[in-house]
Amino acid sequence: MISLRLASLMSPRQWLLLAALTALIMVALPIAHLALPESHPLHVSAYTITVLGKFMCYAIVALGMDLIWGYAGILSLGQGLFFALGGYAMGMYLMRSIGRDGVYQSDLPDFMVFLNWKELPWYWTGSDQFWWAALLVVLVPGLLALVFGWFAFRSRIKGVYFSIITQAVTYAAMLLFFRNDTGFGGNNGFTDFKRILGFPIAAPETRVALYVITALTLLLAFLACRFVVTSRLGRVLTAVRDAESRLMFIGYNPLRYKLFVWVFAAVLSGIAGALYVPQVGIINPGEMSPANSIEIAIWVAVGGRGTLAGAVLGAFAVNGAKSWFTVAFPEYWLFVLGLMFILVPLLLPRGLVGLLRGRAAPDQAKPADPAKRAEPAVPVAPAASAQERA
């Protein structure tokens, strides 16, 4: 039963592709990094591992974004907030793990000593325990999303209004976290981490372990999202997107469905943030800036909404382009980003995945069905959309 359901998540070819990618990313690249000497042509640099690890965190966020936007039609411009909250929860643990190895050699984190604080604020209680930090990574974004979503969806806030409110909340949170007396390190945030779970954080083995854990999380998140969208619940979600009032009329309560994907996406973002922070070594309120959250939407739009694989592809493609552009033409990156936001919906409404599918499978159009022959009123089916379905 369970294996049948798993098999139904994807076609055999897609499973094969996924397995190949998993083997490449989780086995081949780490071995090429750790085992091969730097002079070897197939050696993978530490930089590549870090960049890929970062991109995979982004891809996890993009998966959540695709669920709420691509499938349920809710455009959130606040996913960066959940990402940052997960990051801060992990960051707190990493700060406490520094112990007395900080600049001021105090039990308190450096920034607190610097601000002349004498003791830990109450909300830092338990942050030296990894399990507590891991719990916060899930609970803080999840609960915030639950409360916010409950009020927003119950008041039937939709479309652009919802997007603007999420953006405003993210911005407000950023201003709050920028303040020194909020207790989260102000504009410097948390940094200077030394170890995680006792392992030195800068050691190649630790970095590879973090990278592999991120890859595994991405894989599981992808499969979980596939599970959701291939279930009847997934079909209800797309029905919420397409004809919400009709859905209510046949007896569904859209509130619960929206709340479910909204919270699910927020938790995915939080987990991604928690994996991101130890790999890049810093978390600061900049992660909550409105532009970051908008970028998340662009990843999904570029990759192709409502496809999941497109979200992952988009996160890699846009961030890859960003890495290259910000080095080659640093001052033009924002223009490129803006252009993408305008041109992609116009020229590539189904994103990169739509482009690939359009090329790959022209023969998959549905055969004409018998009702059509006897039925003069049936319009000729637009071949393109029949293909996409196939």
Added chain:
Amino acid sequence: MSVAAPAPVTHAASGPGESAYGHLADPNRVDTSHGPILYLDDITVSFDGFRALNKLSLTIERGELRCVIGPNGAGKTTMMDVITGKTRPASGTAFFGQTFDLTRLPETRIAELGIGRKFQKPTVFENHTVFENLELALADPAGARPSRAKGLWANLFAHLTESQRALIDDTLARIRLNGSEHRLAGLLSHGQKQWLEIGMLLVQEPALVLLDEPVAGMTDAETERTAELILELEGSHSIMVVEHDMDFVARIARKVTVLHEGSVLAEGSLTEVQADERVIEVYLGR
């Protein structure tokens, strides 16, 4: 394979082996053991002094196929609104079976109890296949309140049971869309969308089906097929059809009710009402 006569079997409390008296009242089942499935009496609805319905009285028996005709503004749609709880009458009684007072129940509850309505303009889920549209509309297999089948967790792990699949297959055949079940609903013709919408009603196994202008905008061939479809449902479902197309009404009519200015002008077979002087005057003769 046929899911024959779901409505009387599932919705009537009394069967051959049961006493019509002393059965337990099921709070989620319409009880028609002592009379009609729909009972409207002395219903008046006013909009700012305009009487959309004026002391309207009408009953529909279980398994009956009733056509309601009347000129524009006669109150046909308002009557459907009263039955589905969308509009509250200023006075009068409206009962579904013997136990449900339609003037007091909320819309969603009325829909749950088994009054299904097809609106004039079909709205189907265009990015879902025909099959998925029917699947989304399915009632709960256990016969509990439909809302339970629409629960979140149930749908995350749901798979179709044999009987649900059979019901969908049977409905597909009924609405002439077997063979098209994997097409996107958005690619269907207008007439096919109307049928799909009727199919989405049928899989909810309603005790009473209200069809508001089911052949509006259809071709002649589609109209003919719709007539066949409705005649097939007769007996297993109680149906009320509101329609302007007189050829269509002539094709399916058993008992016809003529509405005029918010009340019943005439009732009887189509030939009888067509012969009625007053009917000719207000409607048919024009």
